[in-house]
Amino acid sequence: MERWKESQLKQLAASAELEIAYGVSLSFAKNMGFEFFAFSTSYTSKTDDFNTVRLNNYPSDWNSAYEKKKLAAIDPIVAHCHQSAMPIVWSEELFSGARCLWDGLEQQGLQHGWSQAIHDEESGLCSILSLVRSHCPISAWELYEHLGFSSFIGHHLHKLAVRSLPTRPATPSNPQLSLREIDVLKLAADGKTAYESAGILNLSPRTINFHVQEAIRKFGVSNKISAVIAAAKAGYLDRNAIG
Template structure:
């Protein structure tokens, strides 16, 4: 790998601010021969608290018309990337259902481009990295020659985008303890012995110990005291 590529990618990997990382990425792809670079995210599961990211150096007129036309709903590149992580070259055929959008690309100097998607099943976040230029068609060979770089860039920007998302509150789920197991743990928490619990609940001492053992297994702990503490943390008792 050429020294400048290695140094810029190393700098990118150490950058934790997404805006700074985008600027480094833009400089990198310009050196590869692309004038424009765009990175955007959407939530596949339509989370209302999702913090979308949309970074690009596209012409102002393109961004304005794209937004005013709500073109993201019919953009064939977005549709493709929503279902596939394979790279896609922009072409007249790809935009056959939206010829006006293809014409707008040509008018705004975005005549030749390609896109690469990242899907994150755990968070539901999906991102698209696009590179474009006004001159010289992009061959399949050039695309795959630079694919490794685009994947590296998109994955790093994607990771930073995930870090910007609101954290989901951690829900403490009550373990599936039976009513009798809860009663036994409550009395154990009060300092009662198995013999005393048996007298209170009108059970045999052996049955009390059985319920304690089952609670220990369900809570994934090693002894009765740990089971009591786990039940307290889970707000079961």
């Protein structure tokens, strides 16, 4: 391993403050050839408001527009990372359903990037790490070469982010789910999409998503994967489970 990598990773591991650790991570990202580095963690507050801890060095006007227009709701990177821990490379095709977002990224020099998620089974939280630059597409080899480093960085930042979040009152270990919510989560656990689940249960995809969101709210988690995990732990996904 190159000396600067070892030195900065040791510095990162010794960082106990999120902002300091982010600064070290940003320096590491720049040394790897990325101009921009972003990290975020989504959580639900004591008042059940959905919030995000967001650290990045993106242009300030881009951050302002992203917040003001609530672009996270249509961001395919956010959608992917909340469903999967697999890394994803940004592309025009990926953003085909959110063209305005892709055009904005290009204008800001943020079009060449890749992201990966950290899913925390214990807390039910999801963090997203992104490495971005204005030049040169990212190759599969480059992604593979840097994946170990980004995973280490992401997990350390996630740990510090979770520590920094406001504490929530303990939620009941077994919230009461409806039979329909259990059915939907069982299908999600089997890998079914909202569209596939809708066909099986003779419901609309919108109704399926409503039941998923209700389960997420009841378990006090931030995404579908965490709700499925929580339901499994609570015994709701057993063959003979009754809501």
